[in-house]
Amino acid sequence: MSTTPQTSQTAAPTQNRRKKARAIMASGLVLGVGAAVTLAAWSDTAWGVSEFGTGDSAFNVQAYFSSTQGWDEFLTQDKAGTMQFGPASKALVPGVPVFQLVGLHEEKGKLGADITITQQSVPSNALTSKVAVSIAELGGGNSAPSNCSAAATNFKPAGTLAAPTTSTTRVEKNDYKWLCLRAELAPTAGLDSAGIAPAPVFWNFDAQSDDA
Known part of the structure; x- marks a missing residue:
């Protein structure tokens, strides 16, 4: 027997x-x-930071209606600057116009402004449909011009006080724009227009800027 x-x-x-x-x-x-x-x-990881604000793009359009008022920057309908159109504006005579000098100024020097001019009679009376309005541009500069009168020849019709048409102008940044507003009772106005008490007319100079 063998062993394995x-x-x-x-x-x-x-x-x-x-x-x-x-x-x-x-x-x-x-x-x-x-x-x-x-x-x-x-x-x-890398990070970037940026800042946004409006501190360097201040925008303020001022209005001028007389040397006694000067430039006023906070005018609203509740605090409107007084537009006299001369003493004859409360005693209009057919065919005899009255005039008002208006100055507009962007005083921050940042942005120009496109300005839309409209008027609204409050309340409407028998004269508003018979008073024609026209507007002339007198140029720029920081001194009030003296030719807001019949001497200005470039008047453009702006409708009547009862049915105004929209007028536009532009004032460049830190510049001035002078306008002459003319109002005239129609030469055809009859006796039914006599003896009407004065009523306020509000003028809106709405400034907007699209400058970059």
């Missing part, structure tokens, strides 16, 4: 342990590679 060699039986467990060891080492290598990839994934 023990060498092959002993070798089998040893080979299995080596396979397990190689498998564990291989697993360790995979983990090692994975860890290396994670460590090599650098990250960084």
Whole structure:
């Protein structure tokens, strides 16, 4: 009776342990590679900052109606500057015009302004449909011109007090624009227009700027 060699039986467990060891080492290598990839994934962040405001784009259009009032920058319908059109404006005579000088000024020096001019009679009376309005541009400069009268020849019709048409003008930044407003009772006005008490007419100078 022969005895089976023990060498092959002993070798089998040893080979299995080596396979397990190689498998564990291989697993360790995979983990090692994975860890290396994670460590090599650098990250960084950059930031930018900006500021927004309106402090450098101030906009203020002032109005001038007489030397006694001077330039006024806070005019509203509740605090309107007085437009006299001369003493004859409360005692109109057919065919005899009256005039009012108006100055406009953008005083911040930042933006120009497009200005829309409209009028509104409050309350309407029998004269408003018979008083024609026209407007002439007299130029710029910081001194009030003296030719707001019939001497100004470039008047453009602006409707009547009852049915005004829109007029526009422009004042450049830190500049002046002088206008002459003319109102005239129609030459055809009859006796039914006599003895009518004065009524206020509000003029709106609406300034807007689209300058960059």
